[in-house]
Amino acid sequence: MAKTAAPPSVLEPQCPSRLVLDRIADKWTALVIQILAGGTMRYAELQRAIGGISQKMLTQTLRSLERDGLVQRTVHPVVPPKVEYSLTRLGRTLIEPLHALCRWSEKHLAELQANRALAKAKAVAAVADPSAH
Numbered sequence: 454m455a456k457t458a459a460p461p462s463v464l465e466p467q468c469p470s471r472l473v474l475d476r477i478a479d480k481w482t483a484l485v486i487q488i489l490a491g492g493t494m495r496y497a498e499l500q501r502a503i504g505g506i507s508q509k510m511l512t513q514t515l516r517s518l519e520r521d522g523l524v525q526r527t528v529h530p531v532v533p534p535k536v537e538y539s540l541t542r543l544g545r546t547l548i549e550p551l552h553a554l555c556r557w558s559e560k561h562l563a564e565l566q567a568n569r570a571l572a573k574a575k576a577v578a579a580v581a582d583p584s585a586h
Contacts, residue, residue, distance in 0.1 A: 476521055481506060481514040483551045486540065489524065490548045493539040523547065 461470040476482060481503070488494065488502045500511050515538060518524035523544035529535040540548070 473521075476517060477547060477551070479514070481510055482518065483555060485511075485514055485518060485524070486544065486547050486551050487555055489538060489540045489544070490552070493527075493537045495535070495537055499538060518544070 459465075461468050463470045463474050484503045484506070485499065488499060494502070496511070496515075499515075500506060500508065503511070506514075515524060515526070519526050522541055525539050525541050525544075527537045527539070529537070
């Protein structure tokens with residue numbers, strides 16, 4: 454009797470699905486997908502829309518997304534060349550989950566910041582008074 458392969462699980466250390474999770478969980482990927490959800494854009498438009506991303510990071514992110522089949526790069530044969538980026542069918546399947554993650558981040562930002570500030574204050578207090586433990 455043939456042994457069937459176990460389904461992919463990101464909890465397994467050698468599972469290639471971890472590479473996929475690493476790609477889509479990246480902050481720049483989430484932002485590129487969110488911006489391209491609005492439609493096709495040129496490189497400079499993307500860079501302006503994503504505040505704080507360097508040219509190097511945008512280029513790396515777009516290349517990775519293109520390699521994974523999530524973004525399509527279209528070069529129009531004009532002078533100077535016109536290059537546009539858009540989501541593929543597969544890339545569009547990420548819009549909803551990544552939008553949800555972005556909304557969650559925005560909704561819980563104040564609570565997360567308060568927790569960090571409290572943890573920092575406790576750490577500072579522990580250093581100032583080691584006997585308080």
